[in-house]
Amino acid sequence: MRRQSGFTLIELIIVIVILGILAVTAAPQFFNFGSDARASTVRGMEGSVKAAADLVYARSAIEGIEREEDATTEAESIAVAYGYPAASATGIIAALNANFGEVDGDGNFVDGADTGGDWDFTGDDPLIITPVGRTPGTATGEDRCQVEYTVAANADTRPVIEAFTEGC
Numbered sequence: 001m002r003r004q005s006g007f008t009l010i011e012l013i014i015v016i017v018i019l020g021i022l023a024v025t026a027a028p029q030f031f032n033f034g035s036d037a038r039a040s041t042v043r044g045m046e047g048s049v050k051a052a053a054d055l056v057y058a059r060s061a062i063e064g065i066e067r068e069e070d071a072t073t074e075a076e077s078i079a080v081a082y083g084y085p086a087a088s089a090t091g092i093i094a095a096l097n098a099n100f101g102e103v104d105g106d107g108n109f110v111d112g113a114d115t116g117g118d119w120d121f122t123g124d125d126p127l128i129i130t131p132v133g134r135t136p137g138t139a140t141g142e143d144r145c146q147v148e149y150t151v152a153a154n155a156d157t158r159p160v161i162e163a164f165t166e167g168c
Helices: 009-030 033-061
Strands: 080-081 119-122 127-131 146-150 158-165
Touching: 033 127, 033 146, 033 158
Parallel strands: none
Antiparallel strands: 119 127, 127 146, 146 158
């Protein structure tokens, strides 16, 4: 009788199936898809903020208020500083077409998890925009998952708009 060495076909298939199951359960740990998706969403909001700021500036230039420190556009009633949206609920937040939570009669964000928005905002200079459920990070911390909007300092500068995705 011949002595066999090696694996049988059934043993090989069982090992491949076990390795496949392990790979499927371990893959999400190695490929952090959720973090990448949140970071991409924040970068998308950064692009939206930049586009909204440019559109409001164009409207301000048409109305001749691009050099005024404190003004409001006529058509959409957006608060502007040097032609760019102010860092407030009546400024850049009003200019964005995003799903923010509830805003009270004074234009302030109503804090709470059940406000129905996808985005929260806080602060006034810089104004910090975060996905709902994320806490704004510190100025130097690595827990930031947010867009920061700082108003234009004068008529010859643009607002500073930055996305921070280290904490996403």
